[in-house]
Amino acid sequence: MESDISQAFQKELTCFICLSCLTDPVTISCGHSFCRACLQLSWEDFQPPVQCPMCREQYWKELRTNIVLKKLVTIVRQASLMKDLSSEAHKCVTHKDTKRIFCADNRLFLCQLCSNSHDHRGHRHCPIEAAAEDQMNRLLKQMASLWEMVQENQENLEAENRMKILWMDYLTFREEMIRTEYRKLHPLLCEEEEKHIESMRNEGQCILEKLRTREAMMVQKRKELREMYQELMAMSQEPYLVLLQGLDDIFRRSESMQLSMPQPIKTELNALPITGLTESSKQFQGECLH
Structure with missing residues (x-):
């Protein structure tokens, strides 16, 4: 009987996604609970609302810490630690x-x-139980910080994709404006018109290549951040004795990765010496980019 109760208790503290003991348990609107990291990784590429992995009920990406489950998980981990000791x-x-x-x-x-x-x-000395809890809290804070960087990088990547499309539209508009202004003000300056357009295209293509390069850097950064997050998540599921052996190396790598985040670049063409063109293009660029 006691064994059956223990097994049932352990089942309730097992995450349906990773099949390990819950880490930083959160509960969603349908009532089911999972590891925070497991849920975040499961819906990273989906727009809200997303589905519960267990009952498939839709929910929004609002996660609340399950305080009772968190305390129970701590008790189980502490008991396991005492057994090991x-x-x-x-x-x-x-x-x-x-x-x-x-x-x-x-x-x-x-x-x-x-x-x-x-x-x-x-x-500096302290009871092993307290040291283990402190190390776990430190790990969870590091995971939260890294996840913010994952989200920030994803937002920058989406903004970069939008900027790339808008920039190509802007170049097309700019070329049309150049032709319109030349034919209105200087109908015989065809050669100068083509040189002007060629110069604009070269400059625009240069910026477009920078946007593509930056986008590739953000895609690579997303991969690295996600892998680092998964490494931290795997570490959070280890027994307390393993956590106490030291997380300094993984913390250093995680913090270093967060310092080198690719940022969006500024997109701007040089002003054109044609009356009316500069203001028209600025108005279009403002409408597109804002």
């Missing part, structure tokens, strides 16, 4: 006592007597 492998060889103290300076598990020794007396 009670094994012979985690007993102090010198004092034969369970290692329940975490040394933050050396990232070591210590028994009470070792923590008071000369080697560790001046170091």
Whole structure:
């Protein structure tokens, strides 16, 4: 009976998407709960409303932390940690006592007597349970920060796609304006007209290539950010003992990746020395780009 209850309890704390214990559990409008990261990755390429992975009911991308489930998950993780620490492998060889103290300076598990020794007396110590929770919270904050960058990059990529289309339309409009102005003001200057158009096309094509290059950079950045997020997500599902071994390297890589975000470029042609053309083109550009 007790085993059946334990299994049922464990099932309720299992994410339907990743099939692991819930991490940062959130609940959607239909009542079902999942890992926050699992849901975010599942609907990244879909516009709202999206469907619940379990019942297929539509919902908007509004996620609320399930406080009760979060506390239950913490209890289960802490119990698993205590079980791991009670094994012979985690007993102090010198004092034969369970290692329940975490040394933050050396990232070591210590028994009470070792923590008071000369080697560790001046170091930062805390109970392993508290250290594990702190490390998990630190990891979840890093994931939240990275996800904001994922969203920002996606918005910039969409803006870049729109800009590329508008820029091609703008170049077509600009060419038409050049021809109109030349034929109205200088009907015999055909050669100058073609040179002017060629110059405009070259400049416009140069900017278009920059837009395409920037777009490719954003696509690559999206791939890198997503892979980094998945790596953090996988780490968040590890036992507390694994988290306490150190996340400094993965944090450094995540933070470094967020510092080098591609930004949209400014699109602008040089002013043209034809009366009426500059103002007309500026008006068109303003209507398109805003």
